[in-house]
Amino acid sequence: MRAVGVHADVIVVVSQVWQTTCTAIRAGDEGFVVDSPVLPAELEALPALLEQSRFPVTGLLATHADWDHLLGRLAFPQAALGVAETSAARLRAEPGDAARAVREFDEEWYLRRERPLTLGDVQALPVPGHVELGGQELELHPADGHTVDGMAVFAPWTGVLCVGDYLSPVEAPDVAAPEAYLATLRRLRPLVERAEMVVPGHGEPLSRARALELLGAHEEIVRASRA
């Protein structure tokens, strides 16, 4: 796993599996971890890595309910997980699916984890909306179309925008609903323009210019696939 400092108050960790990203954001004496790395060793190393960097973890967020983004509680079992209302509804409709997917992945690769994934009390967050963090405010924006659920998380005081599974430099657009996907890209554009750095769900953090380039390219790909 690679740790990349993108701002004094933001560390991005990139998993060796699918380059799934995990973003730690701090403000005052509070901090959130958005999404998660995938491998057991990465999740075991994460608390010490953040502690050494003086990043407190007071809560977890997930950009969407795909299992590889939901593993934060394996590293921070005491922390509550906040997700968009759409993701909370999906988790309610598919109880046990995420835990089962983790088990299947682990069986395929002979991986061992100390405990099974339990999501605990999932907090459904209104999106669009805001969540408070150490005297600052995170913006939550709807981001569906890759899946039926999801949100982008923007920390305006840092200029860092976590978009979930959009704008990836390492995978082609994975589209469940083309119209919703295009609407999300349209919604993301002004946010990317306000951002300094964009963290895709998979792949290294992007400069604003690179993110805008990918946004245009992905719009074209999705539009063409629709025809």
Ligand SMILES: [Zn+2]
């Ligand atoms: Zn993903």
